[in-house]
Amino acid sequence: MKILVVEDDASTADYIARGLKEQGHVVDKAANGRDGLFLAAGEGYDLLIVDRMLPGVDGLKLVKTVRGAGVETPVLFLTTLGGLDDRVAGLEAGADDYLVKPFAFAELAARVNALGRRASRPVQDTVLRVHDLALDRLKRTVERAGQPITLQNQEFRLLEYLMSRAGEVVTRTMLLENVWDFHFDPKTNIVETHMSRLRGKVDRGFDAELIHTVRGAGYVLRAPR
């Protein structure tokens, strides 16, 4: 694999480059954003490893620019800030994965391999919207008509699935397979129970219902007409 490392700290860059070369990869280095951008846009790399903080053009901007130019090369972000917001910003800019410094080399290697294998996955939207309901996959937040809604994990996954298929009838079996990972019938009404709880949070208190029951078939999430 041909990898570009964009990192201003020389010792970190060397540490990464040496390790990756030992694993049989071809590694180029760039010490600042401008050089990085130039190389990333021109040469055919299989992976970019980019520091978040860079002199010149910073990491975020670099990734956005590269993506804007239509380059689909996977990007692994290195960040010193451990905060959630920072990672979200990186992922939203178009990065495929992130790693918080300091990190063990084995961890970097594992991620490099994972990204290399994945190549280019289908892109999917970060924010799902139906009517006045919005769900952010990365921030894991939901709000309706501007009001934040707190959902449990399972409720969130259920809503995410419903919204990703808004307007289509979703059967009980489809939900069991895709939300719960059940490939058999648990013979309980687990779906109804969670749907009931989700309705309590998403529909109750608002003027229009979004979740509708389709008797004999399943459920639909649909904007009022």
Place this chain on the structure above:
Amino acid sequence: MKILVVEDDASTADYIARGLKEQGHVVDKAANGRDGLFLAAGEGYDLLIVDRMLPGVDGLKLVKTVRGAGVETPVLFLTTLGGLDDRVAGLEAGADDYLVKPFAFAELAARVNALGRRASRPVQDTVLRVHDLALDRLKRTVERAGQPITLQNQEFRLLEYLMSRAGEVVTRTMLLENVWDFHFDPKTNIVETHMSRLRGKVDRGFDAELIHTVRGAGYVLRAPR
């Protein structure tokens, strides 16, 4: 979409065919396994809807034969028997989905659309094996050295992920993203806790350890050398 319905009961076949035609699909019918096999192998269908019980060549055999001939067309199975074993058999034979009769037409339509969209997904093994440990994704069973092991849902997903990457180092972050669907750091040792419980069931009492800790990086599931 061009769809073939293989169903011996004429009224059911008509019911399905009429509904699908209303949705704009092109539908052919076959009343027995032999005709179905002939058509499925020859014409370029986008989807096969096959009854489990058929005179002549039965549904299971039909699917196996078709798959054996290298035809990748998605298959939706119709079954009257609601038992788990029956569905498993269908999926193992190469079907992509199943539907238990009687069913509402809306449910069939939803599944037909889902399969049409998916087209052909990457195939993955049903049974994962590492050393004397075996995990069956469909039957949701695990056994080691012939002894059955009972796992909770989360434990099962964790082991499934480990086994699907056997021999590779798997980091805590990768586990959080792929097993728990967490795209952020929960700042707890939830991974360690479950790993501990999994070890208790999978490794304890057997002569060789399969789950190994890689300090500073993560875990590996590996056969003893």
Place this chain on the structure above:
DNA sequence: GTCCTCTCATGAAGATTCTCGTGGTGGAAG
């Protein structure tokens, strides 16, 4: 070799999720 620090393992407590049972509602049959 010894101490110190950081990571990991594990049991118990708390939170969430699932199961079960009951009652309600809509559609079909008479």
Place this chain on the structure above:
DNA sequence: CTTCCACCACGAGAATCTTCATGAGAGGAC
């Protein structure tokens, strides 16, 4: 129109999963 039946909603209790707190073990510094 009335009755019946199937499907659905929802609260309470049980099971499972997650968090927290603590101790043990590994690796590095001196």
